[in-house]
Structures are given as C-alpha cells and as structure tokens.
Amino acid sequence: MxxxxxxxxxxxxxxxxxxxxxxxxxxxxxxxxxxxxxxxxxxxxxxxxxGFVESHIHLDKACILDRCHNESGTLEGAIASVSQAKESFDEEDVHARGKQVIERAIVQGTNAMRTHVEIDPGIGLAGFEAVRRLKSDFAWALDLQICVFPQEGLTNLPGTIELLEQALSNGADLLGGCPYTDPDPNAQIRILFETARRFDVDLDFHLDFDLDPGWRHLDEIVRQTIAFGWQHRVAVGHVTKLSVLPRKELKETAAMMKDAGIALTVLPSTDLFLMGRGCDHLVPRGVAPAHVFHQHDVCCTVATNNVLNPFTPYGDCSLTRMANLYANVHQLSTEAELQSCFEMVTSSPGRLINRVxxxxxxxxxxxxxxxxxxxxxxxxxxxxxxxxxxxxxxxxxxxxxxxxxx
Known part of the structure; x- marks a missing residue:
C-alpha cells in the first residue's frame, strides 16, 4: 500500500x-x-x-426482470411474483446477480451497504450464503452488513425462526422483519425483539406499506423498542402511511420516534412505483417526508431498496439520483434542504449502520x-x-x- x-x-x-x-x-x-x-x-x-452509504437494498432478489414481472403493479403482485421466482434461486445465481449490483454501487461512490436477505423454508440459507460470500469478495471496496428477515411471514411458516437464528449464528449482522405479511403482526414483532435481544443485534423492519392512516404497526414497534430497551438499535423502512398524515400528527410521530431512538429509511423509487395504484387521478406519492423527521433529529436515510425487479423495475445504484428523486417528490430546493438530502445518503446512514x-x-x-x-x-x-x-x-x-x- x-x-x-x-x-x-x-x-x-x-x-x-x-x-x-x-x-x-x-x-x-x-x-x-x-x-x-x-x-x-x-x-x-x-x-x-x-462516501455514500446504502442503508436498505435487496441484493438477493435484484436483476430478475428476465424471469418475473409484476403485472398488477401492486405490492401483493410483487411479493407473489418474487416468491415464485425464488423457487429457482440458488447460491451461485444470487451471488452472480448480487455481484452486478455491488459493482454498480461501487462506481457510484457507495462504500458501505446494508442488504436485506430473505430467509424462509423455501429459499433456506442459499441467499444468505451467497451474500456472505459477497461480503468477503468485496471487502476491499465496500463494507457489507447483512440483515436477515422473513419477507413472507414468520408465524405462518414453521421453521423460519430457526433458520434466522442459524443465519445469525453464522455471521448475519442483524435481524429484520415484515409484519404486514404476517397473519399475526404483533407476534412477529415480539418474537423478533426477543431474538434480537438473545443474539444482541439491531433490528430493521419493513413497515406499514400502504396509505391507510387508520392503523399502523409503528406504534407497536415503538412500544416494544422501549420495553426491550432497544433504543437507537431499531430502524423502520418505507412507512408510507407517514406520507398521508397531517402536519400535526406527523410532528407528533416524529417526536415519538425520536424519544424511542428509532431511525427512518425512505425508499422513493419503490414507494412511488407501488403506492397509489387504486387511484385514477390525483395519485398520492406515498413517499414518507423524511426531511421533516430529519429536522426533528430522527436519524433519517434515503435508500435504493430494489434494483430491476417486480418491486422496482429501475435502478443504477446511484444514491445521488435517489436523493435527487426524493428532493423532486418533496419539492426541496434550497441549499440547506439539498444538503439534508446529501446527509441522508452519507452521514445519516453511516450512523444507522454503525459505519461513522x-x-x-x-x-x-x-x-x-x-x-x-x-x-x-x-x-x-x-x-x-x-x-x-x-x-x-x-x-x-x-x-x-x-x-x-x-
């Protein structure tokens, strides 16, 4: 050197x-x-x-548009089509596609990344093993953090929690959740908090992926975070319900998340693509206003989520492009506002994944x-x-x- x-x-x-x-x-x-x-x-x-920090991406299901499509354009359609495609995934396939994405991210200036990896009885640990190899293969250019999670439910799929525990024992860095796909969301949240405490790892949830403000899982996440003493160790992604809250309720939610030390990750490309599908005019954007939470000292990040798959059929792994898209959606233009967008793809996600x-x-x-x-x-x-x-x-x-x- x-x-x-x-x-x-x-x-x-x-x-x-x-x-x-x-x-x-x-x-x-x-x-x-x-x-x-x-x-x-x-x-x-x-x-x-x-450097840029990618705080939420899915390497294991990237670049699969050649084998599956989301004809309805809905979240349910994306989950179903990827679930079917996963049947043909193996370790070498996931490794090859993940490699493509990481190489694109490197030349876009990303040198740290948190990837979510699906674990269930169908795919087993094949995706995790592939991504664990990628972590070693690209350590010369990028720090890769692996978050294992149950995309298709936990309480409804016997054996899933045992697979998650095996992955955590074999090098996974943290644990994720997806309560909205589980028949018993609160039970999933509780089980994941218990498991995180047992393994002493952080948590990162896919949360509240719709536009109905009448109910949300965020409140249970906040309650469990405080109950387990897991402040500043929990992140929530998407949380599209936040995009439809009046300003007063939004500020109250920001204060609640700040007190619980919960970080917010927004995925503009995916949320714009999937939300508002039931509207034929005045289509809602569905992108949570992270800059408002950023102003209230909540750790906020903007991230890519998916690349060229049924959840997001776009992507070049550029976080400046993603932050620019976010700025467009929320009509941010001042130097201070654009600087905050820059921070949400650099220093803030660095804090989130403990790579300051x-x-x-x-x-x-x-x-x-x-x-x-x-x-x-x-x-x-x-x-x-x-x-x-x-x-x-x-x-x-x-x-x-x-x-x-x-």
Whole structure:
C-alpha cells in the first residue's frame, strides 16, 4: 500500500481547498502546501466525502426482470411474483446477480451497504450464503452488513425462526422483519425483539406499506423498542402511511420516534412505483417526508431498496439520483434542504449502520471525490463521483466526460 498526497481537495465542512497525505491506509496529514516525497494525485477542487452509504437494498432478489414481472403493479403482485421466482434461486445465481449490483454501487461512490436477505423454508440459507460470500469478495471496496428477515411471514411458516437464528449464528449482522405479511403482526414483532435481544443485534423492519392512516404497526414497534430497551438499535423502512398524515400528527410521530431512538429509511423509487395504484387521478406519492423527521433529529436515510425487479423495475445504484428523486417528490430546493438530502445518503446512514467515518488525521483513508463544491450541488446535479479510495487503496475511477468540439 503506497503513500499518496491529494492536492487541492475540497473539505466538506469548510469548502476550502487543502492537501491530504495518505500513508499506510490512513490520513497522515492535512494542510496546504504539504511537502512529501509521496507521489501526487491532483484533485482539481473535487469535494471529498466519506462516501455514500446504502442503508436498505435487496441484493438477493435484484436483476430478475428476465424471469418475473409484476403485472398488477401492486405490492401483493410483487411479493407473489418474487416468491415464485425464488423457487429457482440458488447460491451461485444470487451471488452472480448480487455481484452486478455491488459493482454498480461501487462506481457510484457507495462504500458501505446494508442488504436485506430473505430467509424462509423455501429459499433456506442459499441467499444468505451467497451474500456472505459477497461480503468477503468485496471487502476491499465496500463494507457489507447483512440483515436477515422473513419477507413472507414468520408465524405462518414453521421453521423460519430457526433458520434466522442459524443465519445469525453464522455471521448475519442483524435481524429484520415484515409484519404486514404476517397473519399475526404483533407476534412477529415480539418474537423478533426477543431474538434480537438473545443474539444482541439491531433490528430493521419493513413497515406499514400502504396509505391507510387508520392503523399502523409503528406504534407497536415503538412500544416494544422501549420495553426491550432497544433504543437507537431499531430502524423502520418505507412507512408510507407517514406520507398521508397531517402536519400535526406527523410532528407528533416524529417526536415519538425520536424519544424511542428509532431511525427512518425512505425508499422513493419503490414507494412511488407501488403506492397509489387504486387511484385514477390525483395519485398520492406515498413517499414518507423524511426531511421533516430529519429536522426533528430522527436519524433519517434515503435508500435504493430494489434494483430491476417486480418491486422496482429501475435502478443504477446511484444514491445521488435517489436523493435527487426524493428532493423532486418533496419539492426541496434550497441549499440547506439539498444538503439534508446529501446527509441522508452519507452521514445519516453511516450512523444507522454503525459505519461513522471522518476526514481527520489518523482516520481511515476511505473516501470518494465528487466534481462539485457542495453536497447540495451533488444532489441537484446528480453528480457522478470521479474516484474512490478504501483504506488508502484506489477502488474505482471514472474520468469526466470529454467533448470534442469541431
């Protein structure tokens, strides 16, 4: 691992240009006009960030549009079509498709990721074993955290909890849930909290995936979080019901989640695609207003969820694009608002998955360079990173496009 000095790099806090000396995988010095024998790498004023963090993605069921489709476009249709497709999944198949997604994510500047992996008696541990291999295969470029969960229910599928426990014993990092597919949602929530306490792992739930504000599982999650003392160890994803709450109820919910230390992850592409299918005009967006919760000090993240499958038939793994989509949906445009969107794909998900990084002397030299002057500009312009480094080693590079005028 060779030393290198980055010349004229822009630091995110001050926006000023400086030099950074990288030695033995760490930041050895920061300052202007650094003198060293190390080779130089001109940064040309690029903004340095610790990298994008994908807080919610499904590697095991990505890139399967060639074998299944969601004809109805509904959540139920997506679950049913993927359930049928899973019958043909095996470890090598999941590994190959997951590899495609990770490689795309790396060149988009993602260097940390939490992936959800389905566990049930049908698929067994094949998907988990494939993703565990991917975690090892790509450790040079990306930190991969594995969340195992029961997509199609827990109390209705005997043997599922035993498989989840086996995965946790064999290297899974945390436990997920999906109460809305279970005939006894509250029992699933309770069982998962009990299991998380036994294995001392965090929890991440797919939650309340509809637009009916008359009922929700969020309140039970909050109650169990406090009862089990699991504050700041629980995340909830989707929670599309939040998109239809009046502002007063929204603020009350934000305060409740803050007090319980529960994080919120929003998946704009999937939620836009699946929600509001019963409306033929004034179609609701169905995307929870994470920026409101962010303003109330709830840990909030924006993430990809699915790539090229019946839940989301799109995706290039760009988190600047996903944050830009979120900003469009919620009509955010000021520098402060766009900066908060940048934080929801960088520092906030870093906190959520316990991968907090800093640009400071002595810290790990893991970061990404963006051809912009600020995080807000990166979101507004859907900036593509120009290079990335993991522990002092270059992980990818993509030179800027060139125009050949006549």
């Amino acid at each position: 060779s030393d290198v000095i980055l010349r004229d790099i822009r630091l995110p806090e001050t926006k000023e240009l400086t030099d950074i000396l990288v030695s033995e995988g760490r930041i050895a010095d920061i300052g202007t006009g650094l003198t060293t024998d190390a080779p130089e790498m001109p940064a040309n004023g690029a903004l340095l960030t610790t 990084r800093k640009i400071a002397v002595g810290e790990e030299a893991t970061f990404v360079a963006l051809p912009v002057a600020s995080g807000g500009q990166a979101i507004a312009e859907i900036a593509r990173p120009v290079w990335g480094m993991k522990r002092g080693r270059m992980s990818f590079e993509q030179p800027r496009a060139r125009i050949f005028a006549p």
